[in-house]
Amino acid sequence: MTKLLPLILLLLTGCEVYGPEGERDGCVTCHEGIEQAHGPIAPERCSVCHGGDPTSDKLDAHVAVPANWATVRAGLPPSPDGFIKDFAPDQLDAIGPEYVRFINPGDIRAAGVACGECHEDEVRTMPNSVMATNAGHYFPTLLLAGRQDDRLAHYGSVAATDPDCDTSIPGTVCSLETLTPADHEEMLAAFADGVPSEDELLDLTYRAYLSKNCNTCHQAGYPRNNSPGLYRSSGCSSCHFVYNQQGTYQGGDPTIARGTPVHPDEHRITTRIPAEQCATCHFQGARIGLLFRGIREAGFGDAWTPPNPEVINETLYGHAPGFYFTDEDTTNSYDETPPDIHYQAGMHCVDCHVGRDVHGDGRIYSSSKQQVTLRCEDCHGTPRQRAQPDADGKFFTFKGNELKQLSLDDQGRIVLAGKLSGRIHVVPQPFDLLAPGGPATDRMREAMAPNGDGWSHTDSLTCDTCHTSHVQYCIGCHVSMDLRLSQTDYQTGTSTPGLTRGSRTGFTLDHLLLGTAPDGRIQTVHPSQQVQISVNGATEYGTEDGELLHGGLVDDGEGGTRVRGKFREANGFPVNNGFAPLFQHTSSDKARECSDCHRSDDSPEELARVRGVYGFGTGEFLLQGHDGTWVDGLQFLDADGNDTTIWHHEGTGPASAEVRGRALGVVLDD
Amino acid sequence: MRPLIVLASLPLLAGCAQGLCTPSDDPTVLLGNGVGGAFEPYEDLQQVTLESAPQGGSGVRVNIETHGLLAGDDQLSDTQLDIIMDGELAGTFLQENTRLLCADPEIGGRIDGTVAGFDKDEYGSNDALLALNGQVVTLDITVTDEDGNSANTQQDVTVVYGN
Numbered sequence: 166m167t168k169l170l171p172l173i174l175l176l177l178t179g180c181e182v183y184g185p186e187g188e189r190d191g192c193v194t195c196h197e198g199i200e201q202a203h204g205p206i207a208p209e210r211c212s213v214c215h216g217g218d219p220t221s222d223k224l225d226a227h228v229a230v231p232a233n234w235a236t237v238r239a240g241l242p243p244s245p246d247g248f249i250k251d252f253a254p255d256q257l258d259a260i261g262p263e264y265v266r267f268i269n270p271g272d273i274r275a276a277g278v279a280c281g282e283c284h285e286d287e288v289r290t291m292p293n294s295v296m297a298t299n300a301g302h303y304f305p306t307l308l309l310a311g312r313q314d315d316r317l318a319h320y321g322s323v324a325a326t327d328p329d330c331d332t333s334i335p336g337t338v339c340s341l342e343t344l345t346p347a348d349h350e351e352m353l354a355a356f357a358d359g360v361p362s363e364d365e366l367l368d369l370t371y372r373a374y375l376s377k378n379c380n381t382c383h384q385a386g387y388p389r390n391n392s393p394g395l396y397r398s399s400g401c402s403s404c405h406f407v408y409n410q411q412g413t414y415q416g417g418d419p420t421i422a423r424g425t426p427v428h429p430d431e432h433r434i435t436t437r438i439p440a441e442q443c444a445t446c447h448f449q450g451a452r453i454g455l456l457f458r459g460i461r462e463a464g465f466g467d468a469w470t471p472p473n474p475e476v477i478n479e480t481l482y483g484h485a486p487g488f489y490f491t492d493e494d495t496t497n498s499y500d501e502t503p504p505d506i507h508y509q510a511g512m513h514c515v516d517c518h519v520g521r522d523v524h525g526d527g528r529i530y531s532s533s534k535q536q537v538t539l540r541c542e543d544c545h546g547t548p549r550q551r552a553q554p555d556a557d558g559k560f561f562t563f564k565g566n567e568l569k570q571l572s573l574d575d576q577g578r579i580v581l582a583g584k585l586s587g588r589i590h591v592v593p594q595p596f597d598l599l600a601p602g603g604p605a606t607d608r609m610r611e612a613m614a615p616n617g618d619g620w621s622h623t624d625s626l627t628c629d630t631c632h633t634s635h636v637q638y639c640i641g642c643h644v645s646m647d648l649r650l651s652q653t654d655y656q657t658g659t660s661t662p663g664l665t666r667g668s669r670t671g672f673t674l675d676h677l678l679l680g681t682a683p684d685g686r687i688q689t690v691h692p693s694q695q696v697q698i699s700v701n702g703a704t705e706y707g708t709e710d711g712e713l714l715h716g717g718l719v720d721d722g723e724g725g726t727r728v729r730g731k732f733r734e735a736n737g738f739p740v741n742n743g744f745a746p747l748f749q750h751t752s753s754d755k756a757r758e759c760s761d762c763h764r765s766d767d768s769p770e771e772l773a774r775v776r777g778v779y780g781f782g783t784g785e786f787l788l789q790g791h792d793g794t795w796v797d798g799l800q801f802l803d804a805d806g807n808d809t810t811i812w813h814h815e816g817t818g819p820a821s822a823e824v825r826g827r828a829l830g831v832v833l834d835d
Numbered sequence: 836m837r838p839l840i841v842l843a844s845l846p847l848l849a850g851c852a853q854g855l856c857t858p859s860d861d862p863t864v865l866l867g868n869g870v871g872g873a874f875e876p877y878e879d880l881q882q883v884t885l886e887s888a889p890q891g892g893s894g895v896r897v898n899i900e901t902h903g904l905l906a907g908d909d910q911l912s913d914t915q916l917d918i919i920m921d922g923e924l925a926g927t928f929l930q931e932n933t934r935l936l937c938a939d940p941e942i943g944g945r946i947d948g949t950v951a952g953f954d955k956d957e958y959g960s961n962d963a964l965l966a967l968n969g970q971v972v973t974l975d976i977t978v979t980d981e982d983g984n985s986a987n988t989q990q991d992v993t994v995v996y997g998n
Binding site: 240241242243244245248250251378390391392393395411412413415422423424425426427448449452462464465466467468478479480482483484485486487488639645647649650651652653660664666668669699727728 | 894
């Protein structure tokens with residue numbers, strides 16, 4: 166009986182002999198029931214994407230776990246043999262492309278021989294896109310800190326090169342290099358002659374902070390893949406394989422464990438990518454993956470928590486249950502933080518952002534502001550004309566990216582085909598709404614229709630300036646590095662000196678700030694990377710244990726002291742607090758009130774309130790520096806209208822004096 | 836080798852993972868560590884990493900394995916996540932309506948990557964988090980399945996800040 170066991174198992178489990186070369190892969194004889202990842206393109210030909218030897222038995226068909234796997238994995242949590250789905254970019258480089266391809270053919274190290282067989286352009290351009298390089302998260306902080314002088318990216322989460330670069334294209338660079346933290350030896354050398362200069366200390370600190378905190382959200386590597394909401398793949402598969410919140414498989418392959426991560430929901434490549442997939446990364450930074458869905462961050466402590474919120478009581482994005490709210494007050498009849506109107510209509514990120522927006526065009530852009538091509542008018546037109554197709558009926562963004570989701574229906578209406586829902590959405594056109602006899606209200610006509618001078622608010626303001634239902638941004642970010650502790654770096658995957666952490670001072674949901682967008686129009690602005698740094702030393706590096714090397718101690722009001730980070734003094738400003746224009750992705754068909762941007766009366770209080778909108782400060786969110794002095798976290802202009810900080814995106818800044826004067830000069834009628 | 840054993844082993848060898856983990860009279864909960872489906876049960880005073888989550892909040896991440904609770908693709912659960920230090924609650928969170936998945940009827944139910952948090956008001960500063968380094972805390976975790984069956988564990992672990 167024992168000798169017959171293999172044969173019995175073979176028959177009963179369906180693992181038959183493998184097919185000859187050129188025939189059906191043997192893989193599916195065990196993986197029977199697995200979804201055909203690419204439908205009719207490569208049916209039952211697993212090896213087309215995954216490599217391996219499909220004509221052999223399992224032992225040889227699977228690409229063997231590389232001999233260096235355990236060494237590369239050292240220091241990471243326990244995992245099954247051969248597990249790489251939490252590897253950082255440098256670890257994936259070290260493990261070799263053949264095995265990476267076997268696990269994930271969509272990884273940028275493998276996609277050329279897998280996805281690239283057919284999707285050559287996308288595979289060529291994607292590794293240089295901002296979603297792969299993460300470049301936009303590095304240079305702003307370094308510029309604001311005086312670590313660089315220009316508004317261009319020099320570092321990314323993955324090295325990148327554009328051999329055909331043309332730096333006359335705004336925001337583009339020819340190459341990026343990776344930013345890695347100092348290892349123990351380098352740190353020892355830096356402290357060999359005592360505490361390094363402030364310049365050198367900050368260099369060590371920023372390298373550690375950016376590399377350890379910004380590196381898990383880009384397509385060149387895996388995320389931590391260890392908690393609900395964070396599960397995804399890398400490379401093309403980051404987006405085109407959909408993972409559910411718990412990262413578990415729900416498909417038909419009996420060999421894939423269903424109850425444990427990290428697996429896609431199904432083994433199926435798709436362009437029908439839900440917003441939840443995008444949010445595996447975009448829950449951070451500007452939080453657009455949350456705001457778009459009507460979710461806001463909480464977790465600021467009891468003093469910041471409303472009495473009756475609607476809470477998401479789940480572990481999400483690495484946070485304990487209760488960190489996210491969907492409604493501020495369940496006792497009233499409205500939602501203070503509603504989802505974006507497009508999401509409410511069943512649309513997802515991919516219904517707007519296609520082509521170059523997501524795959525890039527091969528250029529290395531310093532920021533998504535340069536790579537993304539879309540603006541509202543591309544679909545909705547302007548008060549003066551509908552969105553315009555070309556002679557062939559195709560629609561394009563203002564930068565020339567084709568919008569294949571748009572077309573004209575048989576009634577001549579501009580319609581959008583929802584990628585996930587399949588629904589046909591008629592795209593509202595302000596031109597039609599404002600037409601004589603159209604349904605526009607008087608208020609809408611006053612705001613949007615060209616006036617007697619031919620001027621419309623839409624000439625000077627981006628649409629979202631008024632059509633943003635709410636904002637959420639945090640104010641102040643105390644970044645600390647403590648050399649007594651070490652921390653895993655997500656560029657190298659190894660533990661290096663210095664535990665870095667960022668903590669926010671406060672947040673707001675309703676403080677509108679206005680500034681100048683890259684296209685010169687006025688747009689909603691939010692604080693961005695308002696970093697103040699403190700650094701603690703360690704006896705290991707020759708300082709007192711925990712000695713404060715950067716930053717200061719201030720009175721905590723309770724008879725003791727607390728640490729406060731030092732503001733960034735650079736570019737001629739003693740406090741470089743960051744600000745950036747941002748489309749919040751909380752669009753609403755209901756516009757903001759006129760009084761959000763203009764005075765309701767001519768009282769001094771009202772003038773002060775509206776001046777706060779344009780960056781003169783509100784006095785409500787004060788940040789304390791290392792020397793005990795206070796700075797207004799929402800201020801970017803002094804009382805005379807002079808800048809108090811530089812802005813990190815080219816062409817952005819406060820509203821001009823002329824625009825401010827015009828806006829502040831308006832006193833609304835009752 | 837008896838035929839019965841052969842037949843019993845087939846689901847495992849075939850990767851039969853679509854089963855339902857059924858309730859029993861004496862359900863239990865285990866806490867452990869691991870990624871990618873791995874589960875290493877915590878030993879007493881096991882070192883666990885204190886993690887600061889992106890955009891704020893700190894806690895320890897645990898994998899939960901249940902035995903004798905109803906678990907499967909469509910089964911939901913509530914989990915009470917308490918951290919006790921020096922006899923006082925250092926954090927208490929309720930996780931609601933989370934899928935309690937069946938890793939395998941032979942293995943049990945699983946909820947991976949759950950975060951037991953520390954109270955934000957008490958443990959919001961760097962100094963407070965640093966003070967947790969090396970502290971022994973009790974993870975007091977209760978899982979309740981969709982039928983109302985509950986299991987509890989109290990696991991002493993040692994908090995490590997940094998790694």
